[in-house]
Amino acid sequence: MSLSSLYALLREKERQLMRLQTCESQLRQCQSEFFQQEHLCTKPELTAKTWHGNRAEQLDSLRDSGILWQYRMIEHVQFDDTLQALRNKIIQLQNEISELRSSIAYLEAKQAEMLKQQN
Secondary structure (H helix, E strand, O other): OOHHHHHHHHHHHHHHHHHHHHHHHHHHHHHHHHHHOHHHHHOOOOOOOOOOOHHHHHHHHHHHHHHHHHHHHHHHHHHHHHHHHHHHHHHHHHHHHHHHHHHHHHHHHHHHHHHHHHO
16 A cells, blocks of 8 residues: 555554544533433422322323433433444554554655665
């Protein structure tokens, strides 16, 4: 592979890395905002002055065991799984970039040595 193609590949990998890092940062912000809104799953609070009785208890039960539980699954499991997949891809790209830089350094040194021998 030529130096120019390695440089082009390096630039592309660095661009991909920047995009993934930006995405990771934005997703962490979304997770934080999502976490802050969890309390809305159980709003409005049901009291004797708002709504009470058997139906109110059923609604509270539905909100706690259904809506709130699902919300927490998204908040923790789905966000965490997605963030871990992003982190793995970022690490992979960082390794690829490191390997490309090593290859470029090797080829540049080899070219410099060849030029030195020609002179």
